[in-house]
Amino acid sequence: MSNKAARNLFIFGSLFFFVIFVMLTIDTMGKLDKRAPAITEEVNAGKMVWHKYDCIGCHTILGNGSYFAPDMTKITEKKPKDYLKQFLMDPKSVNPKASMPKLGISSKEADDLIAFLDWTSRVDTNGWPPKPILATAAGVAVKELTAGQRVYQSQNCANCHMISGIGGTTGPDLTHVGSKRDRTWLFGHFKDPKTYVPNSAMPSYGHIGEKELNDLTDYMVSLK
Amino acid sequence: MTIKYESQKIAQNFYTFAVLLFLVQVTVGIIAALQFMWPDFFILNFNIIRSLHINAMVVWLLVGMMGATYYVVPEESETEIWSLPLAKFQFWATVGTVLAVVLGYVYMGINPQANTLVFGTRLLNEGREYIEAPRWADILIVVSVLLFLLNNFMTMLKTKKWTGIQGTLLGGLTVLALMYLPGMFYTKSMVKDQFWWWWVVHLWVEGAWEVIAGALLAFMLMKVTGVKREVVEKWMYVEVGLVMFTGILGTGHHYYWIGTPSYWLWVGGIFSSLEPIPLLIMVWDAFRTTRETRVVTNKAGLYYTVAHAIFNFVGAGLWGVIHTLPQVNKWTHGTQITTAHGHLAFYGAYVLLVLAMIYITLPAIRGVKAFNASRAFQSFWWMTISMIFIVLTITGAGMVQTYMERLMGLDYVAVKTNYNLWFWILRAIFGVGFLYGVLIFVVDYFKLGKEPASAVAPAPEKA
Numbered sequence: 105m106s107n108k109a110a111r112n113l114f115i116f117g118s119l120f121f122f123v124i125f126v127m128l129t130i131d132t133m134g135k136l137d138k139r140a141p142a143i144t145e146e147v148n149a150g151k152m153v154w155h156k157y158d159c160i161g162c163h164t165i166l167g168n169g170s171y172f173a174p175d176m177t178k179i180t181e182k183k184p185k186d187y188l189k190q191f192l193m194d195p196k197s198v199n200p201k202a203s204m205p206k207l208g209i210s211s212k213e214a215d216d217l218i219a220f221l222d223w224t225s226r227v228d229t230n231g232w233p234p235k236p237i238l239a240t241a242a243g244v245a246v247k248e249l250t251a252g253q254r255v256y257q258s259q260n261c262a263n264c265h266m267i268s269g270i271g272g273t274t275g276p277d278l279t280h281v282g283s284k285r286d287r288t289w290l291f292g293h294f295k296d297p298k299t300y301v302p303n304s305a306m307p308s309y310g311h312i313g314e315k316e317l318n319d320l321t322d323y324m325v326s327l328k
Numbered sequence: 329m330t331i332k333y334e335s336q337k338i339a340q341n342f343y344t345f346a347v348l349l350f351l352v353q354v355t356v357g358i359i360a361a362l363q364f365m366w367p368d369f370f371i372l373n374f375n376i377i378r379s380l381h382i383n384a385m386v387v388w389l390l391v392g393m394m395g396a397t398y399y400v401v402p403e404e405s406e407t408e409i410w411s412l413p414l415a416k417f418q419f420w421a422t423v424g425t426v427l428a429v430v431l432g433y434v435y436m437g438i439n440p441q442a443n444t445l446v447f448g449t450r451l452l453n454e455g456r457e458y459i460e461a462p463r464w465a466d467i468l469i470v471v472s473v474l475l476f477l478l479n480n481f482m483t484m485l486k487t488k489k490w491t492g493i494q495g496t497l498l499g500g501l502t503v504l505a506l507m508y509l510p511g512m513f514y515t516k517s518m519v520k521d522q523f524w525w526w527w528v529v530h531l532w533v534e535g536a537w538e539v540i541a542g543a544l545l546a547f548m549l550m551k552v553t554g555v556k557r558e559v560v561e562k563w564m565y566v567e568v569g570l571v572m573f574t575g576i577l578g579t580g581h582h583y584y585w586i587g588t589p590s591y592w593l594w595v596g597g598i599f600s601s602l603e604p605i606p607l608l609i610m611v612w613d614a615f616r617t618t619r620e621t622r623v624v625t626n627k628a629g630l631y632y633t634v635a636h637a638i639f640n641f642v643g644a645g646l647w648g649v650i651h652t653l654p655q656v657n658k659w660t661h662g663t664q665i666t667t668a669h670g671h672l673a674f675y676g677a678y679v680l681l682v683l684a685m686i687y688i689t690l691p692a693i694r695g696v697k698a699f700n701a702s703r704a705f706q707s708f709w710w711m712t713i714s715m716i717f718i719v720l721t722i723t724g725a726g727m728v729q730t731y732m733e734r735l736m737g738l739d740y741v742a743v744k745t746n747y748n749l750w751f752w753i754l755r756a757i758f759g760v761g762f763l764y765g766v767l768i769f770v771v772d773y774f775k776l777g778k779e780p781a782s783a784v785a786p787a788p789e790k791a
C-alpha cells in the first residue's frame with residue numbers, strides 16, 4: 105500500500121465511521137424521551153442545582169462522575185424523601201459521622217434536587233445497577249427468620265442501619281442496640297422517633313401495626 | 329541539536345506553563361488522596377480539589393501539545409511561524425483564562441453560593457466532570473485554540489509542504505477543537521447531558537488526542553532514530569486510522585447504562601474491544617524502529633518515547649479492555665476500576681508523550697548538543713514505579729468494591745471506610761513517591777542546558 109492510499113484510507117474510513125456514529129446518535133435522540141419520564145420544571149430546576157453545587161465532583165450519577173461518594177441514580181428508591189431532604193440540607197444532623205459537607209442547600213433547592221433524583225431513578229438504564237447477585241443467592245438458602253427479622257427485612261431497615269457488618273451507614277449501627285435501649289424506648293421510638301430524638305431523620309413506623317412493632321422490638325432487644 | 333527556526337522557541341513558553349501545572353496537578357492529587365481518609369482535612373472540599381486535579385491535568389497536557397505543535401510545524405514546513413506575536417498573545421491569553429478559572433474554583437470552594445446563574449449559565453463552575461470550566465471560559469478557550477490553529481495552518485500555507493506528520497497533527501487538533509463544542513450547551517435531560525458529555529471526553533482521549541499522539545510518535549521516532557519518513561508515516565496512517573475506526577463507535581462503551589437504547593451494548597462492546605489493536609501496533613512500531621537503528625541521538629528522549637508507546641497500550645488498551653465488555657462493565661461501571669484505568673491511561677498515553685516531546689525538543693531549543701540524562705532517568709523511574717503501584721492499589725480497591733458492594737450488596741460507605749482503607753493509605757504513600765519524581769523532572773526541566781555539569785560543554789550555536 106502506498107502512503108497516499110494509507111492516508112486516504114485513514115481520512116475516508118474515519119469519515120465513514122463518523123457518519124454511522126452520527127446516524128446512530130440521531131436514532132438514539134429520537135428514542136431517549138420514551139425511556140424516561142417527562143421532565144417537569146421542578147426536575148429541570150433540580151438538575152440546575154445539581155450542577156450548581158458540583159455534586160458530580162464527589163458522586164456518580166448513572167455511574168459517571170467521581171468515586172468518592174455513593175451513586176445517586178436510584179437513591180430515591182432506597183431512602184424516603186423527608187430523610188433525603190434533611191440530609192441534603194445538613195448531613196451531620198442526620199449522621200454525625202457524615203463526610204458530605206453542609207453546602208448551604210435551601211429548602212426549595214432540596215425539593216428540586218429530590219424531584220430530579222426521582223426522575224433519574226425512573227430512567228430505563230438497561231437494568232443498571234444490577235441486583236447484588238451473591239446476596240440474592242445467599243437469600244435463597246437463608247435459615248429460618250424470626251418474625252422480627254422478617255419485619256426488619258420487609259421494611260428495608262438495612263438501607264440505613266447495619267447489623268453485624270451488613271447494611272447502610274447513615275443511621276446508627278444496631279448490632280448491640282439491645283444493650284443500649286430498653287423495650288419502651290424502642291417501641292415508642294418506632295412510633296414517633298422525633299419525640300425521643302429531636303430532629304431525628306428516621307421515618308416513623310407507627311403505620312405498620314402493633315404486632316409487627318412488637319416483633320421488631322423483640323428483635324431489637326435481642327441484639328446485645 | 330539546534331533549532332532551525334528562531335520562532336520554534338515559543339514552544340518553551342508552553343512547556344514551562346505545562347510543567348508548572350503538572351506540579352500543581354500532582355500536589356492536589358495527594359490532597360485528594362488524603363481526603364479519602366480525612367474528608368475535612370483541607371479548606372477546600374474534595375470536589376473542588378478533584379476538579380483542580382483533573383482540570384490542571386487536561387490543561388497542561390493540551391498546553392504541552394500546543395508547545396509541541398509550535399515546534400513541529402515550522403520544522404516540517406521549513407519556515408518561521410506565520411505570526412510570532414499572535415502565538416505569544418495566544419499563550420498569554422491561555423494563561424490568563426486558566427488562572428481566572430482556577431481562582432473561580434477556589435472561590436466557589438470557600439463559598440458555594442457564589443456559583444450563581446449569569447445569562448443562564450454558571451458563573452464559576454459548570455458542575456460537569458472534566459468540563460467544569462464555566463461557559464465564558466469555554467468561549468475564551470475556543471478562541472485561543474482557533475487562533476492557535478489559524479497560526480499553524482498559515483505557517484503550513486507559507487511553504488505548502490504538506491507532510492503526513494503535520495497534516496495528521498493538525499487534523500487531530502482540529503477534531504479536538506470541534507469535539508469541545510458538544511460540551512457547550514445545556515440540556516434539560518441528564519441522559520442527553522451525559523450522552524453529549526461523552527462525545528467530548530471519549531472522542532478526545534480515544535479519538536483526537538490519540539491521533540495527535542500517533543503523529544507526534546512518528547515525529548519523535550524520526551528525530552531520535554533517523555528512520556525514513558516514508559516508513560514512519562505509513563505506519564502512522566495505519567495506527568491513527570485504526571484508532572478512529574475502532575474509537576468512534578467505541579464511544580458506545582459509555583452508552584450501556586445511561587438511559588440509551590440497548591443496541592449500544594453491541595456497538596460499544598464490539599468496537600471498543602478492538603481499540604487496543606492500534607495501540608499495540610504503536611508499541612511494535614516503536615520497537616521495530618529502535619531496533620533498526622544504531623545511532624540514537626537522544627537517549628532520554630527515546631526512552632520516554634518507547635515508554636509512552638508501552639504504557640499507552642497497557643493503561644488505555646489493557647486496563648481499558650478489561651472492563652469494556654457490557655457483561656463486565658455492568659458490575660464495574662463507576663467503581664475504582666475506572667479510576668485505576670483513568671490514571672494509567674492518562675499517564676502512559678499523554679503524560680509520557682508530552683514529557684518525551686519536551687526531552688526531544690528542549691535540548692535543541694536551549695541549543696545544547698548533549699545533556700546529562702541521569703535526572704531524566706531518575707524521574708522516569710520514580711514516576712513510573714509509583715504510578716504502577718498507585719494503579720495496582722486502586723485496582724485492588726476496585727476489585728474489593730466490585731465484589732463487596734456490587735456482588736454482595738454491602739453498603740458503599742462501609743466498603744470505602746472499612747475494607748478499602750489500606751488501599752487509600754498505600755495510594756497516598758505512592759502518590760508522594762510520584763511527586764518526588766515530578767520534582768526531579770521539574771528541576772531537570774529548568775536546569776537542562778543551563779549547567780556545565782554534563783560531559784559535553786553546551787554549544788550555543790545560533791541557527
Ligand code: HEM
Nearest residue numbers: 169533600603644648649651652661662666670673674677
Ligand atoms: C488514552 C486513552 C484513554 C484514556 C486517557 C482513558 C481515560 C478514561 C477515563 C478518565 C475514564 C473515566 C471517565 C469518567 O470519569 O467517568 C475512562 C472510562 C472508561 N474507559 Fe478509558 N481511556 C482511554 C482509552 C480506553 C480504551 C482503549 C478502552 C477500551 C478498550 C477504554 C475503556 C474505558 C471504559 C469501558 C470506561 C468506562 C468505565 C466505567 O464504566 O466506569 N478506555 N477512560
Ligand code: HEM
Nearest residue numbers: 170171172357358360361666667670674675755756759762
Ligand atoms: C500524572 C499523574 C496523574 C494523572 C494523569 C492523574 C489523573 C487522574 C484522573 C484522570 C482522575 C479522574 C479519575 C477518573 O475519573 O477515573 C484522577 C482522579 C484522582 N487522582 Fe489522579 N492523576 C495523577 C496523579 C495522581 C497522584 C500522584 C495522586 C495522589 C496520590 C492522584 C490522586 C487522585 C485522586 C484521589 C483522584 C480522585 C479519584 C476518585 O474520584 O475516586 N492522582 N486523577
Ligand SMILES: [Fe+2]
Nearest residue numbers: 530534579581
Ligand atoms: Fe471511552
